[in-house]
Amino acid sequence: MASPLPMTLPPLSLYVHIPWCVQKCPYCDFNSHAQPEVIPEAQYIACLLDDLDADLIYVQGRALSSIFIGGGTPSLFSAEGIKKLLAGIQARIPFAESIEITLEANPGTFETERFAGFQKAGVNRLSIGVQSLQEEQLKKLGRIHDPQQAQVAAHHAASLPLHSFNLDLMHGLPQQTLATAMADLEGIIALNPPHISWYQLTIEPNTLFASKPPVLPDDDILWDIYEQGHLRLAAAGYQQYEVSAYGKPGHRGQHNLNYWRFGDYLGIGCGAHGKITLPENGKIIRTEKIKHPRGYLDLTRPYLLRQWDVATDDRVFEYFMNRLRLLEPIPKQEFSERTGLPVELAEQALNNAIRQELIQDGDSSWQTTARGRLYLNKVLSDLLTDD
Known part of the structure; x- marks a missing residue:
């Protein structure tokens, strides 16, 4: 069923999924696969651009x-x-003047040596998966880098003319204490990302x-980590x-930010998801691409893989499931424009x-x-069960 009110086209982003890893981490539920002896890089990039060609109808005059x-x-x-990938994308869709281009x-050492090349290729933001600065925890998490390599990567990213870079850090790790969690956080803050x-x-x-759950901190420790960590980050x-x-x-x-504001995004690559607004017929659609590299590379x-409409009955929950992740006010007008x-x-x-002051x-x-x-x-659960 079409929506009863007119929608406006939100900003447009593009997600590109590259599925290979050196090895699968034990906590990871992303669509990732152990790399083959030779990654079919050129073939995969050609498929990504073909995939994008099929989605160009959803651009609707917007820049990325x-x-x-x-x-x-x-x-x-x-x-x-x-x-080559970025040039191919730009040849198909114009880039906004202030476009943010992030690469995970x-x-x-192998990847860090490529950072400068990625920046020259057009990447202006790196997102680096540090996860911990403690050797023992990195081994438990199945990470293949060590703390020193993480520090070198952060310093190298800081030395490049990037717009920004991000460091990923986990807490609530196996048998983690408040002291070790805060030590990890202090180490990341010291790198000044x-x-x-x-x-x-x-x-x-x-x-x-x-299948083999590790021993994680109890709820009291998790709360102390969150509370003290949040204060420390604010102070920094x-x-x-x-x-x-x-x-x-x-x-x-x-x-x-565009995801959480219920913006639009194209998704290309193995298992990539997209969300597109079609104001002319009052629809919001979602797309999902073939998950396995073998299937994706099969011409x-x-x-x-599948495409479906977001029913009007589901839009309230989907909008707030995204929007409530942000701490900023949620404009009421935006709700109507996006849904x-x-x-x-x-x-x-x-x-x-609202009655419970949440x-x-x-x-x-x-x-x-x-x-x-x-x-x-709790808020989302109430939305999901709302009559």
Whole structure:
């Protein structure tokens, strides 16, 4: 069913998935695969651009505001390959003047040596998966770098003329204490990255950790880590703007902001997902591409695995499932523009959270309260069961 109100086209981003890793980490539930003896880089890039060609109908006159090259481990690709990929994308879709182009990278020596080449190829933001600065924890997490390599990678990224770079750090690691978690965080802060993604390890289904669960800290320790870590990041000049994202002024991740603001994004590559607004017929569609590299590289098969409409009944939950991750106010007008639904539907769905002071209801916006940020799952559960 089409939406009852007109929608406007939101900003457009592009996600590119490169599926290969040196080895699969035991906590990882992403669509990643152990690299073959020779990665078919040129063939895969050609397929990515063919995949993009099929999705050009969804651009609808927009420029790309951001590109995120994720995985897997995209830094296994050569700088020349990334340059060819980005040139191919730009030949098909114009880039916004302030476009953010992020590439995920591991801090191993092999990948770090390529950072300068990635920057010259057009990447202006690196996201480096450090996860811990403690040797023992890195081994438990199945990471193949050591703390020294992580530090070298951060220093190298800082020396390049990038717009920004991010360091990923996990907490709530196996048998982690408050002291060791804070030591990890202090080590990351000392590296002075413009952006830190600091998030709790969770045990996901269909992972090695799910079949052989490690001993994780109890809830009291997890709360102490979060509370003290948040205060320490704020004291170091990092502003929390999303559940697990902290940036110095001017360094918020634009690509993820577009996700959480219910913007549009094309998804190309193995298992990549897309979300597109079609204002002319009042639809929002989602796409998913073939997951396995063998199938994706098989030119006799389409890249598209499935495509479906986001039903109007699901849009309230999907919008807030994304939007509530951000700490900023949520404009009521944006809700209607992005979903095609009247504000009254959202107010009805949020009523319980507003009564419990988890959401503050303003004249033109909603805002998650400090208490509400701690109970986001409760807010979302209420939305999902709303009649």
